[in-house]
Amino acid sequence: MPSQLDNIHPFAQYADRLLSGGTLLPDTPDNVVEVMGALDSYGIVLDRYSVNLIHIADHQFLNLFPIFKYFDGEINPARMWRHFCHDRINYEYAEYIMRAMMWHGGGGMDAYLDTEEFRQNCQVAIAAKIKFNPVLQLFHKAFPEFLIEQIRQLSYYSGLGQFWRVMSDIFTSLTDRYLRGEIKHIPQIVDYIKNGLVADAARPITYSVEIGGKTYDILPASAGLTFLPDTAIPYVESIFFRGAPFLGIVSYNAQAQQISPDKSRFTYGALYADPLPVGGSGVPPTLLMQDMFRHLPDYLEAHYLKTERGLGDVRVKICASFQRSMFCVTNAALVGLLPKGADATDPEDIAVNREFLLGWMDRLASSQLEQVQTP
Numbered sequence: 001m002p003s004q005l006d007n008i009h010p011f012a013q014y015a016d017r018l019l020s021g022g023t024l025l026p027d028t029p030d031n032v033v034e035v036m037g038a039l040d041s042y043g044i045v046l047d048r049y050s051v052n053l054i055h056i057a058d059h060q061f062l063n064l065f066p067i068f069k070y071f072d073g074e075i076n077p078a079r080m081w082r083h084f085c086h087d088r089i090n091y092e093y094a095e096y097i098m099r100a101m102m103w104h105g106g107g108g109m110d111a112y113l114d115t116e117e118f119r120q121n122c123q124v125a126i127a128a129k130i131k132f133n134p135v136l137q138l139f140h141k142a143f144p145e146f147l148i149e150q151i152r153q154l155s156y157y158s159g160l161g162q163f164w165r166v167m168s169d170i171f172t173s174l175t176d177r178y179l180r181g182e183i184k185h186i187p188q189i190v191d192y193i194k195n196g197l198v199a200d201a202a203r204p205i206t207y208s209v210e211i212g213g214k215t216y217d218i219l220p221a222s223a224g225l226t227f228l229p230d231t232a233i234p235y236v237e238s239i240f241f242r243g244a245p246f247l248g249i250v251s252y253n254a255q256a257q258q259i260s261p262d263k264s265r266f267t268y269g270a271l272y273a274d275p276l277p278v279g280g281s282g283v284p285p286t287l288l289m290q291d292m293f294r295h296l297p298d299y300l301e302a303h304y305l306k307t308e309r310g311l312g313d314v315r316v317k318i319c320a321s322f323q324r325s326m327f328c329v330t331n332a333a334l335v336g337l338l339p340k341g342a343d344a345t346d347p348e349d350i351a352v353n354r355e356f357l358l359g360w361m362d363r364l365a366s367s368q369l370e371q372v373q374t375p
Helices: 012-019 029-059 077-084 091-104 107-112 116-129 134-142 146-179 186-199 227-242 285-294 298-305 314-336 347-364
Strands: 207-211 214-219
Touching: 012 314, 012 347, 029 091, 029 146, 029 186, 029 207, 029 285, 029 298, 029 314, 091 146, 091 227, 091 285, 107 146, 107 227, 116 146, 116 207, 116 214, 134 146, 146 186, 146 207, 146 214, 146 227, 186 227, 186 314, 227 314, 285 314, 298 314
Parallel strands: none
Antiparallel strands: 207 214
C-alpha cells in the first residue's frame, strides 16, 4: 500500500495509474489518432533506417571513405539524382542516433566492446580486410586503435539496425490492426507494444562480416547479447531520456555552464524535448520529422488540417504526436520491466513495483509528461 511519504512524490499519481492498468498518456480519441499516425509513419521510416544501418555495417566494413553508404547498394543515375535533389530519407539522423547511443553506452553490448575477446575478433577481421592493402597495413601499425574503434562503431550500426528492425515490425503490424479497426484505445496500443517487446526480449544480437568469401564474427552468438537488455534498454536510456544537447539551443561554451558535465543528468531525450525548437531548422530531430512527413498517413494529415494552422507547422505537430507515441512506448517498457510483474496481487509485490515506478517517475519529473496530459 502507498505510504504517506510516497504520496508526496509529485508524480506518484502516474505510478499508481500504471499499477491500476492505466497509461501515462490519457486515452482519448485524439491521442489515439496522433499516436497511431505517428507510429504508422515512424514504422516506415524505421524500416529504411534499419536496412541502411545494417547495410553499412555489413557492406561498408572498414571502408574509410564510404561515399555511397546511403544507397544500400542500389547505385544508378536515377537513385543518385534523387539523392542529390534530396528526394530521400535522411539517413544522417539514423547515424546521429547511433552515435548518441554509442556515446552514452550501457548494456551488455557496450561492455562486450571493451573485452579482450572483442579485440581479438577485430584483429582477425582487420588482418583479413587489409591483407592486400599495404597502405592500411602501415596505417594500422601506426595507429593500432583506429580500426578497432571503427569496428566498435560498426557494431553499433548493426546493433541499432537490429533493434529498429524489431520496432519497425511491431509498429507496422500495430498499424495494420488499427486500420482493421481492432485498435481503438491507448491501453491497447501500450499492451501491443509491450507484448512485442517481451516476445523479442531474448532475440540474439549478433554481427558478422564476410571478407574474401569467409565469415568473421564481430559480435558472436556466444557473447549472449539479446534484444531487450542489450539494445532496447540502452536505447531508451540514451535516446528517450538522456539524448544530446542540440547546437543552437544551448551553449557548448564551458564557461556558460549550460550543459552538465555529468551525462547521467542529461535531459535532452525525446521525452523532454520542446516540440517548437525540435520542429525548427538545424535541430537534428527535424530530419526525422521531415522523414515522417514524407510518409504521413492520410488520417493524421486530416487531423492536422482541422487545427488552426493546418500544415503550416506540421513538423512541430509531428514532433508533438511522436512524443506522445514515445510515452506509450516508454509506458510499455516500464510495465514489461516491473520486477514483480504487471499481474502482481501480493501487497508486498505491488509495493516493490510501485517503488520501481517511482524511481522512473523521478526521471520523468522534468519531462513533457504533464504537457501531454492535455490536447
